[in-house]
Amino acid sequence: MRTSCFDPVVMRQARIGRSLREVYDGVADSPMPDQFDALLSELDKIAVPERR
Amino acid sequence: MLLWGQLKRGEFMTIIPDQSTKADAAEMRNEEAVVPLDDATFKQRLAATIPHLRAFAYSLCGKMDVADDLVQDTMLKAWAARARFRPDTSMRAWTFVILRNCYISQMRRNKFTAPYDEGVAERTLTANSDQQAPLHLEDVRMALMQLGADQREAIILVGAGGFSYEEAAEICDCAVGTMKSRVSRARAALAAMLDGDSPIGTRRQRNAADEAMSDILGTLDKLSEGVTALAA
Incomplete structure (x- = not known):
């Protein structure tokens, strides 16, 4: 019977989870292309709102 | 009568129910009480979700590059639909629903081709024989792309995006049990x-073995250089 809390399966899943977050954060934290700043400043003109 | 399927979506989008029951009418009054965001605040919150x-x-x-185009489409759609966003709900979850719908539409038009490139995989996979060492991110990325689309989005939303199973199920328009099963x-x-x-794991192990052999041969080369120098 296992007595250690360091279950290899749990450790492996934690390692994969950490790597997944790194992959996600790697994209999320990468520099944003200029197209998004331009888009944000142009939004008012670009999209016709379905407004109130 | 308001359908529960519509209500389910209403977590993120404002639903306008009919007035056939008192409960529906009460709900409508509640929704009327929600003050929409002004454009500047909406834009600010939208910008914060871009990453x-x-x-x-x-x-x-x-x-x-395709992802950035997808995000751009999503932002335009979100902006056009901003009157339907409920400020008391998550902007991130709301925009993820829009993005996912954009992606599915584009998939149907066959815009995206096979995301996994075996040649790139062969060139970029690196050895890592230590089971406790951090995984190489390129391996994780490629392994992700090997998953089916349903499982991939499930594990990203819950495992990396920080969404609860319930929120992820709302985004993917499936039951919570289904989401749990997909993540598992x-x-x-x-x-x-x-x-x-699997092929990726096998290659990782094979690369590790190759690297170990190269190390041994390299050491032997150095030793033999020393012996040659002594003999000279």
Whole structure:
């Protein structure tokens, strides 16, 4: 019977989870292309709102 | 009568119910009480979601340039539909639903092709024989792309995006049990791929063996150089 809390399966899943977050954060934290700043400043003109 | 399927979606989008029951009418009054965001605040909150949208889009399509186009489409659609956003709900979840719908529409038009490139995989996979060492991110990325789309988005939303099973199920328009099952199967598949039960894992182990052999041969070369020098 296992007595250690360091279950290899749990450790492996934690390692994969950490790597997944790194992959996600790697994209999320990468520099944003200029197209998004331009888009944000142009939004008012670009999209016709379905407004109130 | 308001359908529960519509209500379910109403977590993120404002639903306008009919007035056939008192309960529906009460709900409508509650929704009327929600003051929409002004444009400047909406834009600010939309801008704050861009990094997350990019990460989610990339995990769906596997190509950064395509992901950025997808995010751009999502932002335009979100802006056009801003009157329907409920300020008391999550902007991130709301925009993820829009992005996912954009992705599915584009998939149907066959805009995206096979995201996994075996040639790139062969060139970029690196050795890592230590089971406790951090995984190489390129391996994780490629393993992700090997998963089915349902499992991939499930594991990204819950495992990396920080959404609860309930929120992820809302985003993917499925039952919470289905979401839990997808995440569980995705975890198992990733573990199998990254730890040797699949081509990626096997290659990782083979690369590790190759690297160990190169180290041994390199050491032998150095030793033999020393012997040659002594003999001379």
